[in-house]
Every structure is written in C-alpha cells, then in structure tokens.
Amino acid sequence: MKALVYNGPGKIAVEDRPQPKVEQPSDAVVKLTRTTICGTDLHIIKGDVPTVPNGRVLGHEGVGVVDSVGPDVKNFKKGDRVLIACITSCATCTFCRKSMLEMCKNGGWKLGHLIDGTQAEYVRIPFADNCLYNVPKGADERSLLVLSDILPTGLEVGVLRGGVKPGCTVAIVGAGPVGLAALCTAQLYSPRKLVMFDRDESRLEVSRKMGATHTINPSAGQGVKELAKEHFGEIDGFDVVIEAVGVPATFEMCQELVGAGGTIANIGVHGSKVDLHMEKLWARCISKWACCRVRCKL
Amino acid sequence: MALVGTTSLPMLLDLFEAGKLNITPMVTHGMRARRSDILKQSANKEFSPDFKFVDVERAYEVFGKAAETKALKVNIEM
Numbered sequence: 001m002k003a004l005v006y007n008g009p010g011k012i013a014v015e016d017r018p019q020p021k022v023e024q025p026s027d028a029v030v031k032l033t034r035t036t037i038c039g040t041d042l043h044i045i046k047g048d049v050p051t052v053p054n055g056r057v058l059g060h061e062g063v064g065v066v067d068s069v070g071p072d073v074k075n076f077k078k079g080d081r082v083l084i085a086c087i088t089s090c091a092t093c094t095f096c097r098k099s100m101l102e103m104c105k106n107g108g109w110k111l112g113h114l115i116d117g118t119q120a121e122y123v124r125i126p127f128a129d130n131c132l133y134n135v136p137k138g139a140d141e142r143s144l145l146v147l148s149d150i151l152p153t154g155l156e157v158g159v160l161r162g163g164v165k166p167g168c169t170v171a172i173v174g175a176g177p178v179g180l181a182a183l184c185t186a187q188l189y190s191p192r193k194l195v196m197f198d199r200d201e202s203r204l205e206v207s208r209k210m211g212a213t214h215t216i217n218p219s220a221g222q223g224v225k226e227l228a229k230e231h232f233g234e235i236d237g238f239d240v241v242i243e244a245v246g247v248p249a250t251f252e253m254c255q256e257l258v259g260a261g262g263t264i265a266n267i268g269v270h271g272s273k274v275d276l277h278m279e280k281l282w283a284r285c286i287s288k289w290a291c292c293r294v295r296c297k298l
Numbered sequence: 299m300a301l302v303g304t305t306s307l308p309m310l311l312d313l314f315e316a317g318k319l320n321i322t323p324m325v326t327h328g329m330r331a332r333r334s335d336i337l338k339q340s341a342n343k344e345f346s347p348d349f350k351f352v353d354v355e356r357a358y359e360v361f362g363k364a365a366e367t368k369a370l371k372v373n374i375e376m
Contacts, residue, residue, distance in 0.1 A: 004354050014354060035351075035374050037361045045358075064376075083311070085304040101303040119354060121376060133307055136315035142373050143321050147310055150371070151321070153302040155310065176364070177371050180324045187320075188313070202368045209323040 003057040003120035009047030017057065020116065020124035025072035028128030030082060032064040035118045036145050039176065040269065044112075048271055052113055059119030060086040060111040061148035063141045066132070073128045081135040084118060084125060086111060086149035091130040107131075146181065153267060154181025158242040159189065162265030168239035169193040169231060171257045172212075175203035178267055179244030180210055186242075187211050193231055195238070197224070197253070224253050235259030237284075243267060248274045260284045327360065327372040349374045 003017040020029055038061060044052045052058075066080040076082065088107030089096050095103035102108055107127065111117040116124070125131050135144060159182055164170055170191045172179050175198035186194055195214045196207035204215040214231065218224050231238065237259025243251055246268025254264050255277050261284070313319050327349060349357040349372060357374050360367045 002351060012355060012358065014352065032376050034376065037358060037372055037374070041358075042362055083307075085307055087302065087304045089304075099303065099305050101305055119374070121351070133311055136311060139315065140322075143325050144314065145373060146321050146324065146371055147307065147314060149302065149304075151310055151319070152304045152306050155306050156302050156304075160306075177324055180370065181321075184319055184321055184324075185310075188318075200365060203370070206323050206326075206370065210320055 001121035003116070004059065006044060006052060006054065006056045006058050008054045010045065012045060012058070017116075017120065019122050022068055022070045023124065024126060025070040026127050026129065028069045028073055028076055028125045028132060029067045029122055030062070030064040030084065030125055030132070031067045031122050032062050032118055032120065033081075034064075034141055034145055035059050035062040036148075037119075038149060039178070041112070041119075043269060043271070049113070056112065057116035057120045057123075058112045059117035059123075060084075060109065060113070061145055061150075062118035062123065063135060063144055063148075064118075064123070066128075067122060069128060075129045076132055076134075080132075081141075082132040083135055083144060084111070084123070084148055085131045085133065086152075087131070088115075088126055089130050090127050096130075146177070150177050150181040151185060154178055154183070154244075155185035155188075158182035158244065158265050158267045159186045162240040162242055162263050164189045164191055164240050166190040167192050169195075169233070169259075170240045170242065171195045171197060171228065171231075171238040171254075172242045172244060173197045173250045173253055173257070174244035174268065175200070175207045175215075176244060179242070180206065182242050182244060182267065183207060183210050183212060191240075193238075195228065195231055197228075197257075218253065223256075225256050228257060232259065235261060237262055239263070240265065246270045248272065251275075252277075255281060258284070324370045325373055326368060326370045327357070351376050 005015045062084045088110040089101035089104040090106040093105040196212040199219040241254045241258045243254045243266045251274040
C-alpha cells in the first residue's frame with residue numbers, strides 16, 4: 001500500500017509499505033477513504049516531536065471503511081463506514097475509567113506518533129470498539145473529517161476548560177483550524193460576544209462566516225487592549241480567552257485580554273517557553289487556568 | 299497537562315448529524331460545495347478541489363504555506 005512516511009526532520013515521502021494486519025484481538029484494520037493534515041504533522045516534520053521515529057506513517061485523522069476486525073471487536077464489522085478518533089483508548093485502565101482517555105495507559109496519542117497513522121491506504125486501529133465511530137448516514141465525509149481531532153480539541157480543551165457559559169464574552173486568539181473549531185463549538189453555549197483575533201484577513205472572513213460576532217486584526221498598529229476595548233465591560237477584559245496559536249506573542253496577548261476573574265484556556269502547542277505575568281495577573285483574580293493541550297506528549 | 303480526550307465525540311457526531319455544526323467554511327480544500335469558489339480563486343493554481351493521495355506531498359506544501367494559499371483544513375481523498 002502507499003503511505004506518507006516521515007524520514008527525519010524535513011523529510012517526507014510517499015512509499016510502498018506492507019498493508020497492516022490485525023495484531024491484537026481488539027484491533028481493526030480500516031481502509032481510509034479520506035484523511036487530512038494537522039498542524040501537529042508540521043511540527044513533527046520540523047523535528048519538534050522527537051518521539052516520532054524515522055519510518056513512521058503520519059496522520060491521526062481519517063474516515064474509512066472497516067476492512068477486517070479481530071475476534072474481540074463487537075461493534076464493527078467489515079464494510080462499516082467509520083470515523084477514527086485521534087486518541088487511542090482502551091476503556092479499561094484507571095485513566096479511561098475517569099474519562100481521561102488522553103492519558104490512557106495503553107493508548108493516548110498513538111496514531112501517526114507511536115504507531116503508524118492514517119495518511120495511508122490502510123491503518124491498524126487498536127481498541128477499535130472504543131476508537132471508531134459509525135459515520136452518520138448521508139454524512140458529508142469531507143467535513144466529517146474535522147471531528148477526528150480538531151473539533152473535540154476546540155471543544156474540550158478550549159471551550160469546556162475555558163468555562164464558556166451563556167452570556168459570557170469570549171476572545172479566541174488565532175483563527176486557524178483549531179481556533180475555528182473552538183469558535184464553532186463555543187456557540188453551543190451561547191456566549192454574547194465571540195471575538196476572533198488573527199493577522200490574516202481571509203481567516204477573519206472565514207471566522208465571520210462561522211459565527212464570530214466581531215473580528216480584530218492585531219497587526220493594525222494599536223495595542224491589542226486598545227483594539228478590543230469596546231468589548232471589555234466592567235471586568236476590563238474577556239471572561240474567557242482561548243489561545244490557539246502557540247507562540248509567546250499570542251500568549252502575552254491573551255494575558256492582556258483576560259478580564260478580572262476570567263480564564264485563559266491554552267490550546268496552542270508551544271515550542272518555546274512563555275512568560276506568565278503573575279505581577280499583573282495576581283490582583284485580577286484570574287481564578288482558573290485551563291492548561292494546555294500538549295499534543296507533543298511529554 | 300492534557301491532551302484532547304475525544305470524550306465529546308459521541309455528542310459532536312449527534313450534533314453533526316442534526317446539522318448543528320457550522321464547519322464547512324473551514325474545509326478549504328476539498329469541499330464539494332465550495333468547489334466553484336475554490337476554482338474562482340485558483341488563479342495561482344494553489345487551489346484544487348480535492349487532493350488525491352498521490353498528491354499528498356503537494357497537500358503538505360499547500361497546508362504549510364497557509365498564509366499564501368489560504369488553506370485551513372485540507373481534504374485528501376484516497
């Protein structure tokens with residue numbers, strides 16, 4: 001089969017690889033129909049994720065058709081159309097039983113990282129009963145792909161950890177795919193303001209199509225506080241600020257935008273250290289820190 | 299530290315099926331509904347309606363140069 005293989009920093013190639021087979025009784029092999037690329041894949045190619053060995057098939061998102069299943073797989077059979085979850089979880093370890101699937105002792109982020117991933121014609125999915133989902137009938141599989149990773153990420157790490165509530169104000173810094181996923185899912189909780197920040201006008205335009213109430217381009221010269229002031233209100237900032245870029249400048253921006261008693265939820269994958277301005281934030285009762293999605297698992 | 303857990307997936311699939319998730323604008327490369335838009339903008343030939351898997355390296359280039367190509371989520375068909 002053809003697969004996209006990582007061959008060390010800066011090197012990827014489509015190669016012929018043996019087709020994966022069921023190895024464990026709970027495995028399924030899925031024939032991919034669609035896959036996509038994540039910012040994390042770019043991090044891997046840059047060499048930022050040293051746990052990915054040379055020769056690894058990349059990709060942790062995909063939609064496909066079940067090709068074969070191990071004897072323990074109960075919920076899926078050959079021919080089923082499935083969505084693949086980016087996180088592998090066994091459903092039985094201590095963490096899984098606390099609904100912390102990302103910390104699964106037998107799983108976690110494995111696809112396209114510790115085992116071969118979805119940018120290939122076939123992929124082996126461990127614990128298939130827990131990691132595959134039936135594709136809803138008639139679903140547009142092109143857009144369904146965003147449910148493998150970025151939509152749950154925007155919701156779970158940004159919106160839920162940030163504590164978005166009806167009537168609150170939300171700032172999202174970064175209108176890339178994950179920022180937009182947070183924008184999409186934040187609306188499930190009816191915030192009264194949903195303000196997107198990005199330097200790219202075309203991304204701001206997409207944000208408006210997806211339900212942003214306001215958009216701000218911070219490259220306009222003024223400070224971000226000045227640009228966003230009209231949205232601040234009594235708490236002098238936003239209730240929830242979601243960081244979806246992962247560089248020091250945007251993390252700084254979030255600290256300027258968070259209101260008294262507010263929350264910063266960080267989704268961005270940071271490649272370098274960032275400053276936390278406790279000298280400014282302590283008196284503002286930034287009560288909750290929704291810490292990080294760390295995709296590049298430590 | 300926390301990764302995404304995907305515990306919200308069953309709920310998100312229900313919402314998707316019910317048409318309650320407005321996600322199509324972020325799939326910039328490969329959306330059937332947006333093909334005409336994409337083709338209109340394709341003067342620089344960076345846009346293609348669908349990537350085939352043989353073009354996956356090209357898909358990486360387009361995704362990697364998002365500021366130029368306006369790529370958000372790309373769609374690679376097997």
